[in-house]
Amino acid sequence: MPDSRMTNKNGMVSKIQTRIRTDLFKNNYDLVGKELGRGKFAVVKKCIEKTTGKEYAAKFLRKRRKGEDCRMDIIHEIAVLESAKSNPFVVSLHEVYETTTEIILVLECAAGGEIFNQCVADNDEAFTEQDVIRLARQILMGVACLHRNNVVHLDLKPQNILLTSSRPLGDIRIVDFGLSRCMDNIKELREILGTPEYVAPEVLNYEPISTATDMWSIGVLTYVMLTGESPFLGSDKQETFLNISQINVDYSQDVFEGVSSLAIDFIKSLLQKNPRKRATAEECLKHPWLSGHPHSHLHSSHLSSLDEPETPEESDPEPESPASTPELVIMASYTLCSSQREIKPGRGTFTFDEPFHTHPEIKQELIC
Ligand SMILES: Nc1ncnc2c1ncn2[C@@H]1O[C@H](COP(=O)(O)OP(=O)(O)OP(=O)(O)O)[C@@H](O)[C@H]1O
Numbered sequence: 001m002p003d004s005r006m007t008n009k010n011g012m013v014s015k016i017q018t019r020i021r022t023d024l025f026k027n028n029y030d031l032v033g034k035e036l037g038r039g040k041f042a043v044v045k046k047c048i049e050k051t052t053g054k055e056y057a058a059k060f061l062r063k064r065r066k067g068e069d070c071r072m073d074i075i076h077e078i079a080v081l082e083s084a085k086s087n088p089f090v091v092s093l094h095e096v097y098e099t100t101t102e103i104i105l106v107l108e109c110a111a112g113g114e115i116f117n118q119c120v121a122d123n124d125e126a127f128t129e130q131d132v133i134r135l136a137r138q139i140l141m142g143v144a145c146l147h148r149n150n151v152v153h154l155d156l157k158p159q160n161i162l163l164t165s166s167r168p169l170g171d172i173r174i175v176d177f178g179l180s181r182c183m184d185n186i187k188e189l190r191e192i193l194g195t196p197e198y199v200a201p202e203v204l205n206y207e208p209i210s211t212a213t214d215m216w217s218i219g220v221l222t223y224v225m226l227t228g229e230s231p232f233l234g235s236d237k238q239e240t241f242l243n244i245s246q247i248n249v250d251y252s253q254d255v256f257e258g259v260s261s262l263a264i265d266f267i268k269s270l271l272q273k274n275p276r277k278r279a280t281a282e283e284c285l286k287h288p289w290l291s292g293h294p295h296s297h298l299h300s301s302h303l304s305s306l307d308e309p310e311t312p313e314e315s316d317p318e319p320e321s322p323a324s325t326p327e328l329v330i331m332a333s334y335t336l337c338s339s340q341r342e343i344k345p346g347r348g349t350f351t352f353d354e355p356f357h358t359h360p361e362i363k364q365e366l367i368c
Contacts, residue, residue, distance in 0.1 A: 011152075011181030013079035014072060018096050025097040025104050029058065030328035037114070037159075041065050041177070042078040049094075056094055057109040060102050073178065074103045080151055080177040081105075089142025091162065091173040098170050119158050119224050129259055131169055133223045133278025135161075136266075138172045139218060139291050144281035146174075149212040154209075155179040156199045156217035158224055169287075182212075196240050201273050204241055212275035218284070219270025226263055227255050231271070247273050265358060 006015035029047040034046040035055050047058045063071045084090035097104040115135065117129050127135070146153060153160075165169030169215065177196065194203055200216035202209050223231045229247060231249045234240040242248070249271055251264055254320060266289040269279040 007182045007184045007186070009186065011183060012072065012084075012213075013182050014074040014075060016075055016078045016096075017082055018078060018093065020103075021095060021325050023097075024057070025099075025106075029106070031058070034073070039178075044107075047106070049106075054079075055109045055111070057107045059103065059105040062102055064101070070135070071103070071110070077177045077180075078103075078105065080180050080182065081107075081286075083149055083151060083182075084146060084177075087142055087145045089138050089174055090321045091175045107175075108173065110175070112166035112170050113162045114159050115163060115172070115225065116158035118166070121228075126171075126228060127225055128264060129226065129346050132222065132263075133290060135152075135169075135172055135225065138177070139189070139221070139286065140284050140290070141163055142172065143214055143218065144285065146180075147214070147281055150183040151177075151180055152183060152209070153177065153180050153214050153217075154194055154212055155198075156221060157195050158221060158246055161221070163254055170208075171262055174278035196237050197233055199244065200230070200275070201245055201247070202275055204245055210275060211280065212278045215270050215278045215280065215284070216275075217268050218281075219278075222263075222265050223249075226259050226267075229255060237323055247271060258279055260289070262287075265289065309340045 001130065004304070007013050027266060029049055031045050031047050032055075033046045034047055038044060041059045042059050042260065044057050044059045047052065047056050049056060053243070059079075061074050062084070063069060078093065078096060081090070081093040085092065091110060092108040093105060094108065095106040097106070105145065111209045115127075139156075143153065155178070156174075160174065160176040162173045162175055172339075194217070198215045198217045199219050200209065201207075202213060220231055223229070232240050232243040234243050256264055266284070266287050269284070279287065291336065
């Protein structure tokens with residue numbers, strides 16, 4: 001867990017353990033192949049460490065963004081990655097370099113790419129329900145571990161869940177902690193974060209957010225993985241926000257053809273407007289859809305390092321009340337929609353091409 005004394009009132013951590021190297025990255029690594037991906041202020045490239053021959057992903061983050069020094073945002077991202085070092089489902093951080101303009105995070109390379117690609121793939125490449133069960137369990141184990149450490153990711157979406165390999169289907173790695181927050185000692189923080197299709201109703205309503213906010217996104221993510229469709233996607237952001245605020249979700253057989261009713265029940269347990277009624281990550285892992293064959297989908301090394309809490313299996317607690325954990329109210333900083341790609345249309349097509357905050361109609365879009 002990040003050192004709480006170093007967490008500011010915005011949930012940002014300012015102290016890291018990793019030594020920041022100032023020697024030349026290029027002296028120690030060769031860049032190979034094409035780009036692995038890019039975001040608004042970062043580009044990710046495959047590289048090989050010269051001394052070991054090992055493959056990594058180098059994330060080049062610009063320190064100046066829109067005329068502002070964002071170095072501390074990157075330090076926070078590093079701190080959260082450090083705090084998740086023992087979490088096998090979070091991408092691991094190998095080294096950090098700094099130049100006058102950039103910070104370079106040398107990360108474990110998740111060679112299978114984004115699960116996004118398989119969510120929008122044609123039938124023979126798309127996930128089966130069994131695949132989704134295995135991957136959803138891993139996502140939940142990773143997120144449960146983050147939540148136990150009071151870290152909320154706040155941007156869980158198919159572009160931020162990577163695979164160690166795509167064929168055969170490997171294990172998941174959670175990436176991009178740029179919007180994450182550490183909830184230690186937080187009284188109240190007001191920001192808007194997240195990506196339109198995946199943001200929870202409480203974010204749109206300027207209500208307190210908590211670990212339950214990530215659980216909403218996992219509900220959306222599971223829907224997309226099983227159906228290839230985005231449940232709240234409208235023809236524009238206004239419609240998307242209205243769909244979210246009205247929980248306007250299509251659970252019909254047309255969309256869920258061949259998918260079990262347990263899977264639908266699982267999604268419903270997460271797409272609840274009231275965050276207090278939403279299942280927690282630990283509760284999700286006990287849902288019959290995922291708990292049919294406990295642990296059979298996981299490598300044994302993962303199980304030992306996850307540091308599970310000592311909750312009796314038979315207990316069936318009430319959904320965790322966000323009031324029992326420090327609250328985070330998200331209101332004023334906006335997501336950077338990174339990708340130019342489209343997800344397969346459900347209700348309509350949405351391109352991640354514009355930052356949230358460039359929309360003059362943002363206030364009208366916040367539907368209460
Ligand atoms: N460790 C990794 N291994 C392989 N590919 C990666 C890795 N990290 C990131 N990528 C690829 O690069 C893309 C962008 O990375 P990331 O989301 O971390 O950047 P970002 O600039 O913080 O994004 P955003 O603008 O969405 O916040 C990812 O969606 C993924 O496709």
